[in-house]
Amino acid sequence: MSELSLAYIFHQHQLLVDENFQLPRVESLASDLYFHAGDQVIARDLREDEAIPQGLQLVPIRQLLTLWDTQQFEYASRAIQLLEWRRNHKFCSHCGHQTEAHPTEHAMICPACRYHQYPRVQPCVIIVITRGDDEILLAKNAKNTTDMYGLIAGFVEVGETLEEAVRRETFEEIGLKLKNVQYLASQPWPFPSNLMLAFRAEYASGVIKLQEEEISDAQFFKFDQLPEIPFKGSIAYAMIKHVIEGHPVADDTREWL
Numbered sequence: 001m002s003e004l005s006l007a008y009i010f011h012q013h014q015l016l017v018d019e020n021f022q023l024p025r026v027e028s029l030a031s032d033l034y035f036h037a038g039d040q041v042i043a044r045d046l047r048e049d050e051a052i053p054q055g056l057q058l059v060p061i062r063q064l065l066t067l068w069d070t071q072q073f074e075y076a077s078r079a080i081q082l083l084e085w086r087r088n089h090k091f092c093s094h095c096g097h098q099t100e101a102h103p104t105e106h107a108m109i110c111p112a113c114r115y116h117q118y119p120r121v122q123p124c125v126i127i128v129i130t131r132g133d134d135e136i137l138l139a140k141n142a143k144n145t146t147d148m149y150g151l152i153a154g155f156v157e158v159g160e161t162l163e164e165a166v167r168r169e170t171f172e173e174i175g176l177k178l179k180n181v182q183y184l185a186s187q188p189w190p191f192p193s194n195l196m197l198a199f200r201a202e203y204a205s206g207v208i209k210l211q212e213e214e215i216s217d218a219q220f221f222k223f224d225q226l227p228e229i230p231f232k233g234s235i236a237y238a239m240i241k242h243v244i245e246g247h248p249v250a251d252d253t254r255e256w257l
């Protein structure tokens, strides 16, 4: 019998864990994704006919974000993204031939034309905007049905710097101009394959004008009169706390504060 592997087994956006929210050890399968060198760590999707073993449970990944430390969450996040990428690159995007997994690195190779496909991340900026010493801009996403207010965010476009993306997204979504744009920190975010790049900026000029398909409300809130904000463990929460309380966004181990 082979040595048991620590396993990330996913079913949609849920992960199989034990009653203490820790990963199970299972026998590995030939089709598993080996994604952590030097240690027996595998990742795969729950097979269709596979029952959930006794003592294990499926827990939404977003819930694990609040229970796990940053590094545990980042490993899980990497596993989800690599599986998703492998699922979406079964064929060569150059010639259409079926691809094969590279034996030692994360690449899908085409046996016909040798084209290598590597996982990609989508850079996405997220911005905390302040006005004066005691106001923060918070916005409600149009798709959000709760009362939660978050931060302005959006994908970086081809040929654009991160700072340009910060200014463009803010202007498009709420019509404001910014000054003193500063980088803060980053967080891989697996829904789907985003790299969240956190910036802070100050209000420069303009009046709030909503892009209504994206944002249903946006306002400057006094620091001591905040609405409901994103959950602890998210980069948005750490960014909001950073501007209000002045401590860093993350510590040296990248634990969100």
Ligand SMILES: [Zn+2]
Pocket (backbone or CB within 6 Å): 092, 093, 094, 095, 096, 097, 110, 111, 112, 113, 114, 115
């Ligand atoms: Zn090919």
